[in-house]
Amino acid sequence: MNIDDLTIGQLKELQSISPSGNKLPFEVGKAYLFRTVTHIEVGRVARIVGKFVELGEASWIADTGRYHDCLKKGVFNEVEPYPLYTGINTDSLINYAPWPHDLPTELAIECLLRRAGKWQEFNDG
Secondary structure (H helix, E strand, C coil), X not given: CCHHHCCHHHHHHHHCECCCCCECCCCCCCEEEEEECCXXXXXXXXXXXXXXXXXXXXXXXEECCCXXXXXXXXXXXXXXXXXXXXXXXXXXXXXXXXXXXXXXXXXXXXXXXXXXXXXXXXXXX
C-alpha cells in the first residue's frame, strides 16, 4: 500500500482505528459523555488520533448529580469547563453515552444562578 495513493475517505478511516486494530465508536463532530477510571468528561469530538479522542467544547464533570438525570436532562451539579480542549486516552474509558444536550460552557453555580435570575445579585455581592 502506498500512502500517497489513499483517498481522503481511506485516510479518515485509518485515523479512526485504534492501535489495537479496533475501530473506535466515536464520530467527529458528535458530543459524548465519557466515564474514565478517574473522571467524567463531556464534549464534542474534534479528532481521533490513535487511541486518543480530542474534545472541544469540553468540561470536566466533578459531580453529575443523579446519573440518570444528567443523561436524560443534561444537567450537572458541578462543571469545570476547559478553556480550550482536552484529550482522553481511550484505554482509560469505562463507558460513554451520546450527549444530545447543549454542552455546558459555565461553571454549574453560575448556570444555576442565571437560571434563577440571581446571577447579577450574586455578582454584585
